[in-house]
Amino acid sequence: MAMKRNGGSQLYASILVNAIFAMVNYPVVLISTVLAPFSLLIVITFVSHGTLLPVAIAGALIMTMISAGTSMQQDLSHLKNDFKLQDMIVSSPTSALVYLVGMAISEVVYSIPALAVLIVLAAVYVHATLLGIVAMFFVVLIMFVFAVSLGFVLSTLTSDVVQSWAFAGIVSTILSALPPVYYPITYIPLPWQYLAYLSPATYAAEIMQNTVGLTTFSATTILIDWAVIIAVAAVMTYLAVKKAKWRED
């Protein structure tokens, strides 16, 4: 006898666990999430005497999404290994996909304060065409899909939160320290530029910087950038759905 399940409720459960409970009960977390993307933005803006502000805003948007993925990895690992909540959810009608999507949405909910401030700043300081805005939206979305899928895959591989911290450290170095998200890639000396191209965030940043109008790249470069970020996001999503260890063996 198949039961009628309310998919919306199932998503809402994840958002409760991973965003709303904390936001409602410990409002101080809101301040921390608002502040997170601004530290580098402020530094870059001052150092460049304001010229890099639009780029830095676009970069902060990307980084907010990437850190949503990194925190998702840590949140999931915490819920799985410390609370054993994931085991209880596995033995319930919630599928891995619903859990993943719900948790991903919860990370966005968590980032809403930061995103709101960044969007206001972007509206004031970034002058982009409508097409440019659409492009930025998709870059941010694709980076988010990539980051949360990566976070999910990594979290299912951990059996202890200490492993999860290690993964988070590695991922944030590769995804955020390496790539020129807050400034143009031309600022990086040549041999190091190749290293930067190891990070998907670099490709996303090139599209953003092209849109913002600070640096112009050839159409081919931008096309490659799109292809790369879509491909890595697709591969990660595939891995998240297929390879994630929902049931252990």
Added chain:
Amino acid sequence: MIGIARLTKRYEDGTKALDGVTLRLDKRITTILGRNGAGKTTLIRIMSTQLLPSSGTVTINGLDVVKDVGMVRDIISSIPQEMKVMGIATPYDHVEMYLNARGIPPDEIGALAEKALKDLELWRVRDKSTADLSGGMRRKVFVAMALASKAEVIFLDEPTTGLDPISRDELWKTLRELKRERFIFLTTHYLQEAEALADKIGILEDGKLKAIGTIDELRAKVRYPYSIKVLSDVRMEKPEKGEIIKGIDGHLQIVTTEAEANRISRKLIDKRVRFSMNPITLEDIFYFIVKKPIEEENYGDEEEWW
């Protein structure tokens, strides 16, 4: 209702946690007893679709936990042994979250949560942060989550660990009421719990199911109705009828017939040996089944009593 056939589990590191477990359960509450590392959690995790078996099958209401996993998950609820409460959320939040996760329509959640929290006497603290609840109350929060769900089959891995005797009694009462509508499978270290609750008791040791049955069926396995625990450190003669086993605290224990128990006890009194004599309990049965009778040479010289 639950069928397990030749179930084995070998973990990646080679540990054999389950070794050919076979059983059929039709009773409403089943309790699995076993020492640390016996394989209880492994069994419950395979039954509740969290872990793949190495071989063998488990069916719940005719549904295979591997092949029909989606349908199985619709009807089960499982509380892990080491589950912890989320300090950021209240007991009510926990139940609400879990019912949402199960896809229960929002308009039914309030009533279901209220009933479960009241049944477990958590209604009073429903809006308190779980970080500020006592350890036993926290465990009750999980039980409330499972009870509130409409799952037909509930798995509880050591649900009463850390509960005080009164809370434990209350939980037992709730579980006994619950078994009218649901099927409950739980593990425990407390023999008393198995005796108080279970229609059927299984004893797991080293991944093997040593015995399964009602308390009377288990009692019949021991064959002897009396147990004498010898509290002094003495050497014992093999009784004419019955067996000597090594008891809980390393002391010798004799399981025997009533007549033989009387004869031995008179001798023990004469020799001023401290001992206690009781009708056999589940505890004795457990030790009888889990621990093999001690070897012949350990009782010492048969000519001499002590």
